[in-house]
Amino acid sequence: MSHLDTAQLTELKDIMEDAFGDLVSTYLDDSTEKLSALDSAVTAQDAKEVASLAHSLKGSSSNICASGLAEKFKVLEDMGRAGDVTEAAAALEDAKAAYADVEQELKSL
Amino acid sequence: MDVAPLKILIADDNQSDRMILAAIVKKMGHETCAAGDGLEAIEQFKQHSPDIILLDVMMPNMDGQEAAVEIKKLAGEDMVPIIFLTSLQDASDLAACLDSGGDDFLSKPYSPVILQAKINAFSRMRRMNNTLQHQRNLIRENNEHMVHEQEVARAVYDNVAHSGCLNLPNLRHLLSPFSVFNGDVLLAARKPSGSLHLLLGDFTGHGLPAAIGAMPLAEIFYGMTAKGFAMAEILREINIKLKNILPVGYFCCACMVTLSFERKQIEVWMGGLPEYYLYRQDTKAIEKVVSTHLPLGVLSRDAFDATTEKFALNNGDKLYMWSDGIIEARNDEGDLFGEERLLDIFTKNTKPDELFDEIVSIVNDFSGESGKDDDTTVLEVTMVDEDEVGKVDIDLSSGAVTGPTDWCMTYTLRCDTLKTFNPLPVMLSILNDVPALRILSGQLYTLMAELFSNAFEHGVLGLSSGMKNSADGFAEYYKQRTIAMSEMIDGYVSFQFDLKPLENGGGQLLITVEDSGEGFDYKAREDKQFQAGGYSGRGIPLIRTISDSIEYHGKGNIVKVALSWEGLGAD
Numbered sequence: 001m002s003h004l005d006t007a008q009l010t011e012l013k014d015i016m017e018d019a020f021g022d023l024v025s026t027y028l029d030d031s032t033e034k035l036s037a038l039d040s041a042v043t044a045q046d047a048k049e050v051a052s053l054a055h056s057l058k059g060s061s062s063n064i065c066a067s068g069l070a071e072k073f074k075v076l077e078d079m080g081r082a083g084d085v086t087e088a089a090a091a092l093e094d095a096k097a098a099y100a101d102v103e104q105e106l107k108s109l
Numbered sequence: 110m111d112v113a114p115l116k117i118l119i120a121d122d123n124q125s126d127r128m129i130l131a132a133i134v135k136k137m138g139h140e141t142c143a144a145g146d147g148l149e150a151i152e153q154f155k156q157h158s159p160d161i162i163l164l165d166v167m168m169p170n171m172d173g174q175e176a177a178v179e180i181k182k183l184a185g186e187d188m189v190p191i192i193f194l195t196s197l198q199d200a201s202d203l204a205a206c207l208d209s210g211g212d213d214f215l216s217k218p219y220s221p222v223i224l225q226a227k228i229n230a231f232s233r234m235r236r237m238n239n240t241l242q243h244q245r246n247l248i249r250e251n252n253e254h255m256v257h258e259q260e261v262a263r264a265v266y267d268n269v270a271h272s273g274c275l276n277l278p279n280l281r282h283l284l285s286p287f288s289v290f291n292g293d294v295l296l297a298a299r300k301p302s303g304s305l306h307l308l309l310g311d312f313t314g315h316g317l318p319a320a321i322g323a324m325p326l327a328e329i330f331y332g333m334t335a336k337g338f339a340m341a342e343i344l345r346e347i348n349i350k351l352k353n354i355l356p357v358g359y360f361c362c363a364c365m366v367t368l369s370f371e372r373k374q375i376e377v378w379m380g381g382l383p384e385y386y387l388y389r390q391d392t393k394a395i396e397k398v399v400s401t402h403l404p405l406g407v408l409s410r411d412a413f414d415a416t417t418e419k420f421a422l423n424n425g426d427k428l429y430m431w432s433d434g435i436i437e438a439r440n441d442e443g444d445l446f447g448e449e450r451l452l453d454i455f456t457k458n459t460k461p462d463e464l465f466d467e468i469v470s471i472v473n474d475f476s477g478e479s480g481k482d483d484d485t486t487v488l489e490v491t492m493v494d495e496d497e498v499g500k501v502d503i504d505l506s507s508g509a510v511t512g513p514t515d516w517c518m519t520y521t522l523r524c525d526t527l528k529t530f531n532p533l534p535v536m537l538s539i540l541n542d543v544p545a546l547r548i549l550s551g552q553l554y555t556l557m558a559e560l561f562s563n564a565f566e567h568g569v570l571g572l573s574s575g576m577k578n579s580a581d582g583f584a585e586y587y588k589q590r591t592i593a594m595s596e597m598i599d600g601y602v603s604f605q606f607d608l609k610p611l612e613n614g615g616g617q618l619l620i621t622v623e624d625s626g627e628g629f630d631y632k633a634r635e636d637k638q639f640q641a642g643g644y645s646g647r648g649i650p651l652i653r654t655i656s657d658s659i660e661y662h663g664k665g666n667i668v669k670v671a672l673s674w675e676g677l678g679a680d
Binding site: 012019055056062 | 122123124125126128129132133136167169196217218219221
């Protein structure tokens with residue numbers, strides 16, 4: 001089962017042309033960094049930081065055609081905005097798993 | 110629809126998002142510059158002046174909204190569309206973005222089709238805004254230009270208008286400082302004979318169209334008055350001039366007055382103006398003087414009627430003239446001042462000397478804050494003796510510096526010409542070409558007028574000079590004159606001028622006037638004593654005081670007058 005939107009992906013490849021590969025590696029490098037920071041924020045129970053990082057990851061994920069993954073980050077963002085990240089650890093694990101799938105699929109393109 | 114290449118600023122803290130946007134925008138043919146947070150976005154804006162800005166809402170250091178506020182401030186009057194990039198969905202959040210200066214949204218994931226459409230739409234708006242600004246600047250420039258032109262026009266007009274004599278002791282006037290642009294004109298000038306010409310004009314409309322008509326009108330008025338032309342001739346010239354130059358629907362309501370200090374009389378022509386009041390000092394009565402003609406500039410030369418009304422005035426009697434601005438002045442409530450209020454001022458007045466001031470202050474009080482006296486033109490004319498206003502000043506600045514000094518000419522006027530043509534202005538004009546004679550202009554005019562009157566009325570028409578003994582006699586005399594002129598079938602008056610230089614640097618003018626009449630027994634006259642003063646006589650005592658010598662020849666129908674003068678530069 002594909003974790004990426006095929007139609008959107010086609011359009012994205014069309015837009016990026018030869019730079020598509022660069023885009024993918026940029027996204028992956030950036031996301032890895034941000035996920036690590038998100039992890040620390042959840043541990044530290046920093047709701048604001050959680051919201052900010054989750055928001056950013058949500059945005060970039062939707063742009064890379066991974067809308068399902070974006071949804072996972074939205075859950076974390078909402079928690080952060082509400083000011084209550086006590087249950088965030090579970091949602092984070094969920095997001096990390098989804099990210100791993102997307103990462104694998106992107107690398108195989 | 111393709112647009113011209115634009116410069117687009119992409120501000121997003123996510124590198125991969127920036128890459129995607131940049132690719133979309135570059136594919137459209139536009140140029141890009143990038144920023145990673147709000148502060149960088151402002152820097153990029155200052156440096157590159159992008160045409161459109163794509164701005165992420167949530168960024169570190171300074172978020173999109175703060176940056177938007179700052180950028181709009183920096184842009185000032187220019188339109189720089191800001192499209193917020195956001196995945197915010199709450200309505201109040203989105204509204205807050207627009208409040209901070211954003212013009213639109215683009216949500217993630219970015220759709221190339223939608224982004225392109227938005228960029229095109231905003232590009233159109235930008236162009237329209239630029240056009241508007243450009244046009245507004247042009248309008249502003251043109252307006253400043255026009256105001257400046259009006260100031261220049263005003264200065265030129267003032268030079269033409271202010272060579273008049275509105276400051277004579279028997280005149281009081283109120284002329285608003287904006288009179289050039291409300292179309293009102295007030296002119297005063299003395300004829301060489303000493304009489305006073307007055308003209309109050311009210312041109313249609315306001316602004317430059319009204320001011321322009323006043324220029325030729327003033328030139329004709331002053332020029333012809335100085336040359337001794339009569340009122341009717343001046344009015345005819347002004348009328349046809351205005352008819353020729355003014356567009357259809359533009360004209361000049363006017364009142365012209367000739368005031369004769371000597372004959373204690375005013376002659377009035379009025380067209381299109383509201384009624385005027387004539388105040389009698391002895392009875393305190395008020396007579397109304399009304400317009401009987403159309404305004405100037407309407408009728409053709411043939412249709413124009415220069416008929417005037419005459420009024421006998423004693424010293425102290427006053428004529429009040431105004432434009433309709435005084436009647437149409439409005440107070441703060443919008444009421445008109447009206448003719449009744451104006452008449453009221455006259456009937457209630459107890460001190461005639463203060464009447465003019467009363468009119469001015471009552472109208473001012475009425476107008477209050479609104480408009481004040483920017484349309485009010487008033488003139489008070491009082492009949493006085495000529496001593497009070499002084500003799501006529503001759504303007505030496507007109508005419509050439511050098512002129513003919515040795516010449517002779519004969520000018521003969523025959524029957525039909527004598528009936529309709531006044532030769533004095535043109536003959537005086539020829540004599541005025543001689544610089545030395547210009548100083549004697551007033552005396553020359555009087556001399557020529559007397560000689561012509563004698564030759565034509567007593568000589569050719571055969572009228573008796575004895576009739577001019579009294580005021581009633583004058584009226585009878587002029588009645589008979591009109592009859593005699595209409596019955597004339599032949600006759601002539603001939604003027605000969607002989608100008609020679611003298612050895613002392615001066616010159617001599619010999620005037621010979623011959624008429625076709627029966628003459629008179631001049632030998633008998635010379636034996637009599639002449640009375641000083643009095644109305645009658647062939648004006649001979651008057652001519653004697655001006656000339657060096659006066660001799661009669663033939664039947665008494667030929668008179669030779671000699672004048673001489675010293676060389677100029679002896680001053």
